[in-house]
Amino acid sequence: LTGGDHVAIVGAGFSGTMLAVQLLQRGGGRVTLIERGPEAGRGLAYGAADPIHLLNVCAAGMSAFPDRPDDFARFAQASGWAASGTGFAPRRLYGDYLQARMKDAAAAAGGRFTLLRHAARDIRGDDERLVLALDDGLELGCDSAVLALGNPPPAAPPGIDSEALGADIYRADPWAAGATDGLGPDDPVLIIGTGLTMIDMALLLERSGSKGPILALSRRGLMPRPHAEPVSYEARSQAPRARGAALLQAFRHRADAIGWRQAVDELRPFTQNMWRRAPNNERRRFLRHLRPWWDVHRHRLAPQLHARIMAMVESGRLEVAAGKLLGAKRSDGRAQVRWRRRGSDVVECFAAARIINCTGPEGLLRNSSEPLLRNLAARGAVRPGSCGIGLDVDEAARVIDGEGQANPRLFALGPLTRGTFWEISAVPDIRLQVEALAVRLTA
Numbered sequence: 001l002t003g004g005d006h007v008a009i010v011g012a013g014f015s016g017t018m019l020a021v022q023l024l025q026r027g028g029g030r031v032t033l034i035e036r037g038p039e040a041g042r043g044l045a046y047g048a049a050d051p052i053h054l055l056n057v058c059a060a061g062m063s064a065f066p067d068r069p070d071d072f073a074r075f076a077q078a079s080g081w082a083a084s085g086t087g088f089a090p091r092r093l094y095g096d097y098l099q100a101r102m103k104d105a106a107a108a109a110g111g112r113f114t115l116l117r118h119a120a121r122d123i124r125g126d127d128e129r130l131v132l133a134l135d136d137g138l139e140l141g142c143d144s145a146v147l148a149l150g151n152p153p154p155a156a157p158p159g160i161d162s163e164a165l166g167a168d169i170y171r172a173d174p175w176a177a178g179a180t181d182g183l184g185p186d187d188p189v190l191i192i193g194t195g196l197t198m199i200d201m202a203l204l205l206e207r208s209g210s211k212g213p214i215l216a217l218s219r220r221g222l223m224p225r226p227h228a229e230p231v232s233y234e235a236r237s238q239a240p241r242a243r244g245a246a247l248l249q250a251f252r253h254r255a256d257a258i259g260w261r262q263a264v265d266e267l268r269p270f271t272q273n274m275w276r277r278a279p280n281n282e283r284r285r286f287l288r289h290l291r292p293w294w295d296v297h298r299h300r301l302a303p304q305l306h307a308r309i310m311a312m313v314e315s316g317r318l319e320v321a322a323g324k325l326l327g328a329k330r331s332d333g334r335a336q337v338r339w340r341r342r343g344s345d346v347v348e349c350f351a352a353a354r355i356i357n358c359t360g361p362e363g364l365l366r367n368s369s370e371p372l373l374r375n376l377a378a379r380g381a382v383r384p385g386s387c388g389i390g391l392d393v394d395e396a397a398r399v400i401d402g403e404g405q406a407n408p409r410l411f412a413l414g415p416l417t418r419g420t421f422w423e424i425s426a427v428p429d430i431r432l433q434v435e436a437l438a439v440r441l442t443a
């Protein structure tokens with residue numbers, strides 16, 4: 001690409017917004033950022049968050065720029081947020097930060113930046129140029145396009161018929177506004193999933209004054225572990241050599257020696273390469289058996305939120321159970337939920353006034369309901385990443401088509417590239433990917 005080129009970025013969450021900022025700051029051509037949601041610059045995680053929702057990475061780890069590690073901590077302190085870099089800031093404050101950085105970069109870039117409030121529905125093109133089809137029949141020509149579509153809503157869990165339950169009972173998308181609206185103070189709530197989104201919902205229910213019982217259910221009933229004060233240790237300087245079961249054993253020894261948090265954290269610089277070099281059957285085994293354990297240790301919770309959740313568990317308000325949802329039928333304005341604890345044959349019933357699907361983003365491309373991805377997949381312009389997750393991309397973030405050819409003009413960033421890189425859903429990983437792509441596009 002040359003300095004006069006035009007880059008269109010679809011999605012203005014962290015990934016798309018920070019790519020726009022980096023491109024504008026590095027000079028070069030025009031940048032158009034396309035966002036269909038109500039606010040550009042925040043995305044799913046830092047947009048609709050309630051004040052009670054905190055970042056799950058400490059402030060010192062959340063700079064949007066790899067080469068300015070204290071950028072967010074400084075912004076937070078200048079905004080009146082009192083805690084130190086090891087504290088966990090509100091997610092909304094992080095959205096303010098991203099928007100501030102976007103505004104600064106746009107102001108300094110003169111007329112090179114355009115923000116379009118539209119949904120992108122398709123991208124066509126040839127070796128010379130791309131054309132994005134937007135809603136309202138608009139078209140946008142560009143030299144290259146970047147898909148930064150982020151985290152899609154969760155898939156419907158087995159045993160749930162959303163139409164039969166009705167939208168007043170079943171909330172398919174926990175991130176859409178109002179997942180807990182309309183509940184009476186004693187209404188029982190079933191949360192499907194026991195990860196970070198379940199924590200968000202339980203905290204929201206507690207803050208909104210609800211006193212009814214909450215049942216949180218997942219196959220293993222595993223909850224995110226809390227962060228702890230950082231300790232100093234000598235982190236490994238090379239990726240582990242072992243693979244499969246031997247790797248797991250080596251990891252356990254290391255956790256015994258230096259603590260599990262450190263054993264997880266020291267792998268971070270190597271995780272993407274470990275995933276990439278693992279054969280497909282090993283990746284599948286990881287997804288089936290280890291992923292739930294990895295997720296709760298890897299993506300941890302601010303200690304103060306963990307304490308609040310444990311208080312809810314101890315008081316009996318919140319039950320976190322390992323089990324299987326067998327079915328849910330609507331009757332008298334409630335869902336009669338049948339479920340079974342893991343390892344038990346006894347079928348239990350729970351009458352829920354609300355069921356909230358917190359099973360996590362649907363990662364499989366073939367299940368995507370996103371029109372843009374469906375259109376691209378239908379024409380073979382994209383293909384699924386490893387294990388069917390997200391989009392296949394190469395090291396340079398170029399999207400790979402159905403015939404295995406990397407498209408030099410179409411790129412993807414962030415959680416959409418999880419099948420290829422695995423560890424690419426949090427800011428400390430995405431900011432590196434964003435910077436690398438910005439450097440490439442402005443070289």
Ligand SMILES: Cc1cc2nc3c(=O)[nH]c(=O)nc-3n(C[C@H](O)[C@H](O)[C@H](O)COP(=O)(O)OP(=O)(O)OC[C@H]3O[C@@H](n4cnc5c(N)ncnc54)[C@H](O)[C@@H]3O)c2cc1C
Binds near residue numbers: 120372413
């Ligand atoms: C609730 C939640 C909390 C999180 N908290 C943290 C945290 O504390 N720390 C951390 O490091 N990571 C956190 N994460 C991980 C998160 O994935 C990344 O931090 C980051 O926000 C991902 O940004 P993104 O831009 O890739 O995706 P998103 O934030 O999902 O943004 C994608 C954007 O694309 C838009 N879009 C999608 N399709 C189209 C289309 N066709 N046309 C136009 N616009 C479109 C969407 O409207 C959305 O605004 C959290 C994730 C979630 C879901």
